[in-house]
Amino acid sequence: MQPIIDMHRHTPWPRDPDTGTPAAIAAEMASDDIVATMLFITGTEDTAIYTGSGKRRFLLSPMFPCPALSATDRWCFTDSRTIFPDLAWLEEQLATKKLHGIGELAFSYAAIDPRSPEMQPYWDLASRYDVPAFVHTGRGPGPGLGPRRHAGCCPDYREEYGNPALLEPILQRHPKLRVSLQHAGFDFVDETVALMRAYPHVYVDMSVLNSVGPEGLHTASLKRFIDEGFADRIMLGSDDLPYAAIKARLEAVDFLTPGQRRGIYYDNAARFLRLDRKTIATDHP
Numbered sequence: 437m438q439p440i441i442d443m444h445r446h447t448p449w450p451r452d453p454d455t456g457t458p459a460a461i462a463a464e465m466a467s468d469d470i471v472a473t474m475l476f477i478t479g480t481e482d483t484a485i486y487t488g489s490g491k492r493r494f495l496l497s498p499m500f501p502c503p504a505l506s507a508t509d510r511w512c513f514t515d516s517r518t519i520f521p522d523l524a525w526l527e528e529q530l531a532t533k534k535l536h537g538i539g540e541l542a543f544s545y546a547a548i549d550p551r552s553p554e555m556q557p558y559w560d561l562a563s564r565y566d567v568p569a570f571v572h573t574g575r576g577p578g579p580g581l582g583p584r585r586h587a588g589c590c591p592d593y594r595e596e597y598g599n600p601a602l603l604e605p606i607l608q609r610h611p612k613l614r615v616s617l618q619h620a621g622f623d624f625v626d627e628t629v630a631l632m633r634a635y636p637h638v639y640v641d642m643s644v645l646n647s648v649g650p651e652g653l654h655t656a657s658l659k660r661f662i663d664e665g666f667a668d669r670i671m672l673g674s675d676d677l678p679y680a681a682i683k684a685r686l687e688a689v690d691f692l693t694p695g696q697r698r699g700i701y702y703d704n705a706a707r708f709l710r711l712d713r714k715t716i717a718t719d720h721p
Contacts, residue, residue: 669708
């Protein structure tokens with residue numbers, strides 16, 4: 437068995453009583469050898485719902501800023517007065533280790549610049565508690581795709597806020613901050629590579645590219661990262677898409693060594709998350 441860490445998964449929206457339960461998610465993970473998943477939550481109640489998952493571990497992280505789905509509804513943290521989760525709540529959850537990061541940080545959807553003053557306290561919290569940040573990157577999804585398929589979603593969508601280069605001043609201020617660039621920059625590959633060259637704690641997850649995205653772009657991006665010397669900073673993410681397609685696409689890449697492929701499945705994420713030896717040994721029966 438090759439254990440896998442999924443670095444990009446969401447609690448279901450809207451709530452699905454059949455597929456959205458911890459038991460249902462854990463069962464799906466078990467069928468595909470997923471030992472842990474970074475699970476992006478959308479409400480303060482989720483830490484109680486998804487904590488204590490047993491053998492299939494849920495590593496919780498809050499999604500924000502929260503984009504509009506209609507004139508009256510938001511995607512996440514609807515009990516907050518703003519599109520951001522309450523800072524006091526977030527700090528308490530980080531301090532008690534109920535949360536394991538911040539993000540998915542959906543700047544494009546909410547039309548929020550990652551360098552904005554509103555974001556500064558959240559970057560500071562991530563740095564203070566030494567937890568990773570998970571940042572949505574790329575210009576997409578386009579209208580009618582992904583979350584934008586929901587009527588009324590994200591009327592102020594700003595594709596330029598998915599550019600990883602915007603994170604440069606944040607990383608200058610917090611150079612040890614661990615960052616996962618979700619979707620591996622997608623159509624911002626040059627900017628992604630530049631950020632990875634400058635900051636060794638910046639990793640990528642290949643979600644969407646590794647399943648329904650253009651196969652040629654997935655292969656070209658992997659080759660670019662390998663050639664740049666970043667084989668140990670590529671991670672697997674599903675973004676809730678079927679694992680079978682992800683595995684098939686990854687196994688079909690002929691230039692990956694067995695060690696590099698194993699790194700994408702598990703080792704790189706284990707290093708990024710700083711898993712201890714006991715946990716790693718348990719994941720490899």
